[in-house]
Amino acid sequence: MKIAVVGTGYVGLVTGVSLSEIGHQVWCIDIDTEKIEMLKKGKSPIYEPGLSELMQKNIAQNRLTFTTKHSEGFQGADVIYIAVGTPENEDGSANLTYVEDVALKIVELVTQDTIVVIKSTVPVGTNNRIQDLINQHKERDLRIEIVSNPEFLKEGTAIYDSFHGDRIVIGASSKYAFKILEEINKPFGIPIFQTDIRSAEMIKYAANAFLATKISFINEIANICERVEADVEEVARGIGMDQRIGNKFLKAGIGYGGSCFPKDTKALLKIAGVVDYDFELLKGVIMVNKNQQELLLQKLNNRFDTLKDKRIAILGLAFKPNTDDMREAASIVITEELVNQGANVVVYDPVAMENAKKVLVPSIKYASSVEEALQEAEVALILTEWDEIKKIDIESFRKMKTPIVFDGRNCFDLESLQKSGIEYHSIGRPVVKPEIANALF
Numbered sequence: 001m002k003i004a005v006v007g008t009g010y011v012g013l014v015t016g017v018s019l020s021e022i023g024h025q026v027w028c029i030d031i032d033t034e035k036i037e038m039l040k041k042g043k044s045p046i047y048e049p050g051l052s053e054l055m056q057k058n059i060a061q062n063r064l065t066f067t068t069k070h071s072e073g074f075q076g077a078d079v080i081y082i083a084v085g086t087p088e089n090e091d092g093s094a095n096l097t098y099v100e101d102v103a104l105k106i107v108e109l110v111t112q113d114t115i116v117v118i119k120s121t122v123p124v125g126t127n128n129r130i131q132d133l134i135n136q137h138k139e140r141d142l143r144i145e146i147v148s149n150p151e152f153l154k155e156g157t158a159i160y161d162s163f164h165g166d167r168i169v170i171g172a173s174s175k176y177a178f179k180i181l182e183e184i185n186k187p188f189g190i191p192i193f194q195t196d197i198r199s200a201e202m203i204k205y206a207a208n209a210f211l212a213t214k215i216s217f218i219n220e221i222a223n224i225c226e227r228v229e230a231d232v233e234e235v236a237r238g239i240g241m242d243q244r245i246g247n248k249f250l251k252a253g254i255g256y257g258g259s260c261f262p263k264d265t266k267a268l269l270k271i272a273g274v275v276d277y278d279f280e281l282l283k284g285v286i287m288v289n290k291n292q293q294e295l296l297l298q299k300l301n302n303r304f305d306t307l308k309d310k311r312i313a314i315l316g317l318a319f320k321p322n323t324d325d326m327r328e329a330a331s332i333v334i335t336e337e338l339v340n341q342g343a344n345v346v347v348y349d350p351v352a353m354e355n356a357k358k359v360l361v362p363s364i365k366y367a368s369s370v371e372e373a374l375q376e377a378e379v380a381l382i383l384t385e386w387d388e389i390k391k392i393d394i395e396s397f398r399k400m401k402t403p404i405v406f407d408g409r410n411c412f413d414l415e416s417l418q419k420s421g422i423e424y425h426s427i428g429r430p431v432v433k434p435e436i437a438n439a440l441f
């Protein structure tokens with residue numbers, strides 16, 4: 001089957017590569033010429049484990065082609081996937097301009113019957129609106145049918161998720177469309193959930209809102225744990241053994257970031273608002289997350305009289321490990337506030353530093369290793385749980401000017417820090433202080 005994928009961000013690229021891997025002839029289209037030039041050379045513009053290798057393999061086998069010309073990709077395509085961005089508008093709603101632009105390009109250029117699959121995350125009713133837009137503008141007598149097929153991949157494990165996802169959701173309004181989508185996706189061997197278009201759109205927002213709720217819930221439990229001297233890691237393990245709760249997405253920390261949860265939770269609030277529904281629970285989830293992203297700042301301000309001229313090392317900048325994505329990363333607010341308070345900030349991340357330079361306050365320093373960042377540091381903050389950071393030898397902290405660590409991702413177990421001489425603050429767990437470390441165990 002010839003498939004065109006419009007947009008080569010995370011979703012478009014991973015969709016294109018995985019569809020070519022299961023044997024389809026895929027054309028990936030983007031308006032960003034620089035990106036397409038890179039992709040043609042087999043270079044991925046994003047850091048994503050396994051992506052470059054799979055992309056190069058499929059380019060070499062002539063199943064995957066990149067172009068800036070929509071006409072080239074659309075020509076003879078059985079199916080067109082729309083995977084462009086739906087960023088946040090100022091009022092929190094989803095910006096649908098990019099999706100609409102592609103729909104109009106389809107009307108203008110497509111000369112054969114086509115299924116148009118919307119992969120981008122779009123508010124309920126958008127697929128129908130795009131179908132109407134196409135029907136209104138189409139001049140040729142063609143069957144162009146919209147299908148909703150939301151994406152559930154996670155950054156950092158996107159390739160694995162494409163081949164081992166829990167379900168593929170397909171929202172369509174005809175048996176014909178279901179059949180085509182089933183045929184395309186069958187080789188993935190993932191359960192296919194067929195539903196109506198509006199429910200498919202809602203599934204995406206509900207899934208992200210539920211996962212965000214789990215995170216904010218465990219973060220609130222963590223905050224209470226700190227006050228009652230319980231350990232949130234133990235609590236999460238204990239509740240997670242109940243299969244009704246499940247043990248995933250219960251990792252307490254400095255909140256959720258990334259390109260999806262912050263934007264999609266706000267967009268769902270807007271969707272609810274449009275139909276006069278006040279989604280109180282979700283408002284709480286968003287508020288808790290905002291506070292949680294700032295929690296380490298509060299802890300620092302409680303611990304020190306002033307942060308002025310203090311050398312603070314930040315380890316990890318990306319919103320999660322195994323990605324160079326800085327969108328809505330907690331490191332953005334944290335570094336900005338530290339600089340505002342007069343601290344000397346030096347940061348390190350294994351892969352996100354180039355992207356970080358585009359979004360972090362300019363006055364911070366970039367170190368080329370953990371050790372360099374920790375040199376002469378008076379405080380270390382851990383913001384992303386990269387393996388490299390979880391494996392830091394405790395000795396490295398001991399070499400700091402003052403060995404005080406604030407760990408926003410609970411990377412170290414408390415026992416290993418006992419007798420280490422390090423002052424260690426984490427999330428939802430007792431503080432390990434050098435003088436009282438022994439008394440805790």
Ligand SMILES: NC(=O)c1ccc[n+]([C@@H]2O[C@H](COP(=O)([O-])OP(=O)(O)OC[C@H]3O[C@@H](n4cnc5c(N)ncnc54)[C@H](O)[C@@H]3O)[C@@H](O)[C@H]2O)c1
Pocket residue numbers: 006007008009010011012029030031032035083084085086087098101102119120121122151152153154155259260
């Ligand atoms: N990033 C994720 O992990 C993820 C996961 C699931 C769903 N989603 C959803 O998928 C969608 C895409 O997300 P993303 O992170 O891949 O987006 P992105 O913003 O990183 O990439 C979008 C790409 O589309 C291109 N583009 C815009 N207009 C175009 C046009 N008219 N023709 C061709 N290309 C065009 C842009 O140049 C850009 O390269 C969003 O709706 C997002 O919410 C994202």
Ligand SMILES: O=c1ccn([C@@H]2O[C@H](COP(=O)(O)OP(=O)(O)O[C@H]3O[C@H](CO)[C@@H](O)[C@H](O)[C@H]3O)[C@@H](O)[C@H]2O)c(=O)[nH]1
Pocket residue numbers: 121151152153154155156208211215248249250251252253254255256257258259260261264319320
């Ligand atoms: O127990 C947890 C799990 C995650 N996080 C944080 O939550 C954020 C998001 O993490 P994750 O969900 O792993 O990454 P994303 O790539 O943002 O993926 C989410 O957003 C995508 C875009 O919609 C969806 O496709 C995925 O299913 C959904 O998990 C990150 O800041 C994590 O640090 C926690 O704090 N605790």
